[in-house]
Amino acid sequence: MVPLSHYIALSAILFVIGAAGFIFRRNIITVFMCIELMLNAVNLAFMAFSRFRGNLDGQLFVFFVIVVAAAEAAVGLALIISLYRSRDTLAIDELDSMKL
Amino acid sequence: MVAEVTFFILSALALGSAVMVITRRNPVHSALWLIVTLFSVGGVFLILRAPFLFAVQIILYVGGIMVLIIFVIMLVSVDVSGRQQQFSRQWLVGLTTVLILAAELGYALYRGSKGFLLARSAPAAALENNTQAIGTALYQNYMLPVEIASILLLVAMVGAVLMAKRKME
Numbered sequence: 001m002v003p004l005s006h007y008i009a010l011s012a013i014l015f016v017i018g019a020a021g022f023i024f025r026r027n028i029i030t031v032f033m034c035i036e037l038m039l040n041a042v043n044l045a046f047m048a049f050s051r052f053r054g055n056l057d058g059q060l061f062v063f064f065v066i067v068v069a070a071a072e073a074a075v076g077l078a079l080i081i082s083l084y085r086s087r088d089t090l091a092i093d094e095l096d097s098m099k100l
Numbered sequence: 101m102v103a104e105v106t107f108f109i110l111s112a113l114a115l116g117s118a119v120m121v122i123t124r125r126n127p128v129h130s131a132l133w134l135i136v137t138l139f140s141v142g143g144v145f146l147i148l149r150a151p152f153l154f155a156v157q158i159i160l161y162v163g164g165i166m167v168l169i170i171f172v173i174m175l176v177s178v179d180v181s182g183r184q185q186q187f188s189r190q191w192l193v194g195l196t197t198v199l200i201l202a203a204e205l206g207y208a209l210y211r212g213s214k215g216f217l218l219a220r221s222a223p224a225a226a227l228e229n230n231t232q233a234i235g236t237a238l239y240q241n242y243m244l245p246v247e248i249a250s251i252l253l254l255v256a257m258v259g260a261v262l263m264a265k266r267k268m269e
Contacts (some may be wrong), residue, residue, distance in 0.1 A: 002107045002147065005213040009109045013179055014118055014137075014207040018167070019123030019201055023194035024187055029127045031201065033134050037118055040187050051148045056237055057231060059153055063234070066160050067249045071256035073165045077172045078260035084176040085266075093189075 007048035014041035030078055032073075039069050070076050107147055114140035127173050131166060138162050154229040 018037035019100055025031050044060045050058025117136035124130045142157040238246055 005209065006107065006111075006202055007144070007148075009209055011113070012209060013115060014141075016198060016202045017115070017118045017122060017204060020194070020198045023197060024191060025122060026187060027127055028229070029114055029169065029176075030122070030130050031136055033121060033127075033130055033169060034162075037121060037134065037137065040138060040161075044141055044144060047148050047153065048149055051150070056233055059172065059234060060242055061232070062153055062236070062238055063156060064249055066156055066244060070160060070165060071252050073168055074256045074260040077264075078264035080172060081175060083265045087266055090176060 002057050004052045008045055011041045011045040014044065016039075021022055026093060028083075028092050030096065032076055032080070032093060036073075039065060045095070048069065104146055107144065110140045110143040110147070113137075114144070128170065131173060135162055135166050138166065150230065151236050162170050 015038050018034045018041060021034035021037065022031055025034065027063060043065055046058040046062045046065070050056065050062075084090060086091070089095070114137050117133045117140065120133040121130045121137060124133065138157065138161045142154050142162075145154040145157060
């Protein structure tokens with residue numbers, strides 16, 4: 001039986017890796033993927049607590065997090081395409097104004 | 101015993117490929133490594149006896165979101181993004197932030213790991229084969245969140261179409 005702290009440690013390390021990528025990378029698509037990585041780490045913590053508490057609410061929360069991640073992916077990627085069309089770049093340092 | 105070994109293999113795979121995601125220069129490689137990470141995390145879901153969420157993870161994340169991301173990488177030309185600088189110049193500030201976050205989480209885990217003993221061995225039969233239970237809960241107790249989520253998805257779909265379409269002349 002794997003103890004709960006192992007799951008939480010795995011989740012924390014994944015989250016830190018995602019945060020590191022979020023800060024260090026400049027390509028906006030890679031930054032986006034790092035956000036997905038962090039969301040997944042949080043999902044893992046939810047799942048572990050749900051399993052060890054013995055109720056289902058954590059799993060339902062994970063379900064809704066995945067739904068929101070899908071909505072976020074659709075809108076975010078549409079924004080990236082629209083930004084790329086008007087600026088011709090994907091480097092976040094150059095995408096520093098909201099005006100198209 | 102099998103669960104422990106599988107857990108350690110899957111977590112090593114997840115962490116290794118997560119590191120690859122943030123270090124590869126080419127976004128396509130990052131996306132492929134991210135798929136490996138998502139599969140490994142899905143495998144951990146299976147160890148946690150959540151077959152429904154495992155299926156959702158594979159179908160929605162790997163089959164939906166990752167395909168969408170790779171599609172967008174192909175749509176915006178890869179050469180442009182490949183030639184640009186990939187790593188941020190403020191690496192010192194970033195490193196400090198990441199180290200502080202890691203230290204914070206590590207300290208919380210170190211101090212709080214005794215509080216994690218909710219049930220030292222998870223209740224065995226309570227959550228086995230829980231797909232039916234999740235379906236029942238979604239359509240009874242969680243009716244309102246499901247409706248809100250569906251509206252959110254509708255709005256996201258309309259918004260994505262609106263933002264990604266070319267301007268009409």
